[in-house]
Amino acid sequence: MTHKLSDGGQVLHVGMLARVEGEGGMHIEIHNNVVKSVKLNIFEPPRFYEAFLRGRKYTEPPDITARICGICPVAYQTASCEAIEQICGVETTPAIQAMRRLLYCGEWIESHSLHIFMLHAPDFLGFDSVIEMAADYGEVVEMALRLKKSGNDLMTLVGGRAIHPVNVKVGGFYRMPTKAQMLALRPALARGVEEAFETIKLVATFDFPEMEQPYEYVALHHPDYYAIERGTVVSTSGAGFPVREFPEHVNEFHVEHSNALHATFDGGMYMVGPLARYSLNFSQLSERCKAAAIAAGLGETCRNPFKSIIVRAVELAYAFEEAVRIIDEWKDGAAPSVPVTPKAGEGFGASEAPRGTIFHRYVLDADGVIQDAQIVPPTSQNQPAIEADLRKAAQSWVDLDDHDLTHRCEHAIRNYDPCISCATHFLDLRVDRS
Amino acid sequence: MIREVASGTEPLVVGLGSPDRGDDGVGPTVASAIADLGLSGVRVAVHEDPTDLVHLWGRAELAVVIDAVMSGRAAGELVLCEVGWGQGPLPESCWAKTGRGGTHAFGLAAAVELSRALGHLPRRVVLVGVEAASFDHGAPLSPAVQSAVEAAVAEVRAVLAEAPVGSDA
Numbered sequence: 001m002t003h004k005l006s007d008g009g010q011v012l013h014v015g016m017l018a019r020v021e022g023e024g025g026m027h028i029e030i031h032n033n034v035v036k037s038v039k040l041n042i043f044e045p046p047r048f049y050e051a052f053l054r055g056r057k058y059t060e061p062p063d064i065t066a067r068i069c070g071i072c073p074v075a076y077q078t079a080s081c082e083a084i085e086q087i088c089g090v091e092t093t094p095a096i097q098a099m100r101r102l103l104y105c106g107e108w109i110e111s112h113s114l115h116i117f118m119l120h121a122p123d124f125l126g127f128d129s130v131i132e133m134a135a136d137y138g139e140v141v142e143m144a145l146r147l148k149k150s151g152n153d154l155m156t157l158v159g160g161r162a163i164h165p166v167n168v169k170v171g172g173f174y175r176m177p178t179k180a181q182m183l184a185l186r187p188a189l190a191r192g193v194e195e196a197f198e199t200i201k202l203v204a205t206f207d208f209p210e211m212e213q214p215y216e217y218v219a220l221h222h223p224d225y226y227a228i229e230r231g232t233v234v235s236t237s238g239a240g241f242p243v244r245e246f247p248e249h250v251n252e253f254h255v256e257h258s259n260a261l262h263a264t265f266d267g268g269m270y271m272v273g274p275l276a277r278y279s280l281n282f283s284q285l286s287e288r289c290k291a292a293a294i295a296a297g298l299g300e301t302c303r304n305p306f307k308s309i310i311v312r313a314v315e316l317a318y319a320f321e322e323a324v325r326i327i328d329e330w331k332d333g334a335a336p337s338v339p340v341t342p343k344a345g346e347g348f349g350a351s352e353a354p355r356g357t358i359f360h361r362y363v364l365d366a367d368g369v370i371q372d373a374q375i376v377p378p379t380s381q382n383q384p385a386i387e388a389d390l391r392k393a394a395q396s397w398v399d400l401d402d403h404d405l406t407h408r409c410e411h412a413i414r415n416y417d418p419c420i421s422c423a424t425h426f427l428d429l430r431v432d433r434s
Numbered sequence: 435m436i437r438e439v440a441s442g443t444e445p446l447v448v449g450l451g452s453p454d455r456g457d458d459g460v461g462p463t464v465a466s467a468i469a470d471l472g473l474s475g476v477r478v479a480v481h482e483d484p485t486d487l488v489h490l491w492g493r494a495e496l497a498v499v500i501d502a503v504m505s506g507r508a509a510g511e512l513v514l515c516e517v518g519w520g521q522g523p524l525p526e527s528c529w530a531k532t533g534r535g536g537t538h539a540f541g542l543a544a545a546v547e548l549s550r551a552l553g554h555l556p557r558r559v560v561l562v563g564v565e566a567a568s569f570d571h572g573a574p575l576s577p578a579v580q581s582a583v584e585a586a587v588a589e590v591r592a593v594l595a596e597a598p599v600g601s602d603a
Binding site: 064067114129130131132134135138141142145146148149152161162163164 | 485486
């Protein structure tokens with residue numbers, strides 16, 4: 001909806017920004033073709049969950065926090081388990097870690113295939129939605145649904161549910177799937193590997209706006225593999241520290257125009273997510289993934305937020321490869337969990353949600369009752385970077401008409417696959433011109 | 435006990451929703467009741483993710499989907515809608531927000547239209563919506579919705595009775 005202001009300016013109002021999850025709004029002010037202000041207004045539910053967690057038992061965070069998000073519940077479960085287990089002095093077994101990684105692969109497959117094809121590809125191909133896209137790209141959408149289904153099936157087998165897993169507990173799992181059950185999924189996963197590599201080739205053919213951003217990248221790093229379910233924190237400025245030091249580097253603060261806390265890393269703007277992971281851990285991808293990424297035109301570092309769709313495709317292929325590897329190496333008979341006895345203390349956990357690093361901190365008393373909880377989700381951390389991208393994008397294309405400019409701005413937001421809210425709400429986009 | 439058999443032309447009944455999120459569990463509850471009837475040649479399934487429907491339809495000629503809705507009606511009120519061949523799209527204000535919620539969640543309305551675009555939509559799709567009161571985590575069905583289960587089951591049975599069960603028609 002477009003209308004004129006009494007001072008001669010112009011207001012463009014988009015009532016619903018689709019293909020982004022969240023609650024809030026965005027306001028862009030343009031005066032004399034100069035972008036003066038960009039504000040992303042968000043109402044973020046995790047703060048509510050933090051209060052909700054206080055007074056609950058130490059065994060409850062995996063189930064409670066999984067409900068924060070329908071598309072990245074494993075990220076919450078894994079980080080909360082890590083934190084609680086750290087307090088209780090428990091180290092899980094390699095088999096439990098492998099199963100956590102397999103479950104996490106299911107989440108990455110679900111989330112990345114959804115975002116690449118259903119939410120992001122329509123931006124590049126000139127469609128308003130994947131439904132419109134299906135008319136011209138039916139085979140591609142069929143492939144997308146197959147890929148996503150593989151993720152759903154993996155989540156269902158390992159997690160007990162496709163959306164909010166119920167098989168995760170502090171210390172491990174309630175039960176382990178059998179090798180035979182996992183092998184039943186293997187053919188679809190093996191096909192998924194090949195189709196994910198086809199996806200990389202496909203998205204590499206899209207037209208990408210020329211835009212590079214110099215943000216500090218922050219991600220987890222593990223010495224043995226591409227970090228997903230655990231690791232230490234690293235950054236492009238050379239920082240490297242255990243997760244327990246996360247609060248010393250990341251400062252959350254309130255801004256007037258958003259209910260979600262913004263964050264700085266060592267005092268500056270930063271980005272978490274696929275671009276950060278890829279750029280910081282490129283050498284740990286499989287040889288095939290590395291080769292496909294280079295062939296797709298990515299360097300070992302990617303600074304163009306619009307190319308995040310290629311990076312997600314690379315990570316999609318990697319997640320499929322990892323799922324197959326874990327299944328092939330799996331041996332039945334491992335204990336599903338280790339016993340966890342509550343202790344008083346403070347613990348820290350982090351994992352790589354599909355859209356970036358998520359951090360959890362808990363304080364328990366001697367009875368295992370939660371005294372304090374802190375959750376720092378990736379989209380919250382990325383808010384300043386999203387606003388900076390929007391400012392740059394809006395200024396770069398300020399001469400476009402409102403319709404096209406709005407589309408570019410929406411596209412710039414979707415580069416981040418933002419998971420602003422887990423409730424049923426939409427982002428309201430508004431551009432004011434004068 | 436829910437059973438899923440190989441996808442064929444037999445009628446399909448799908449309970450959509452999460453069984454432990456308040457009234458979102460009404461779809462699975464009704465589907466379980468239908469499964470317990472042991473109707474011959476009827477495929478019954480429970481799913482949380484509406485995108486699963488695109489593949490789940492299989493070659494079914496008739497599908498009945500039970501889901502919680504929020505449309506401003508009284509809790510427990512039934513809303514029936516047909517979206518098969520020749521029918522218009524679902525009103526997204528009602529159906530797209532059901533189930534998981536959120537725009538990341540591919541809503542039922544989007545799943546139906548994507549199925550239509552891909553040529554997967556069954557000839558006849560009947561949606562049985564049950565107006566929900568609450569989606570609280572871990573909560574059971576609200577009293578109003580619980581009391582509507584029997585009527586919803588009857589609606590599903592009535593729809594199934596209209597078609598020759600297990601036929602290729």
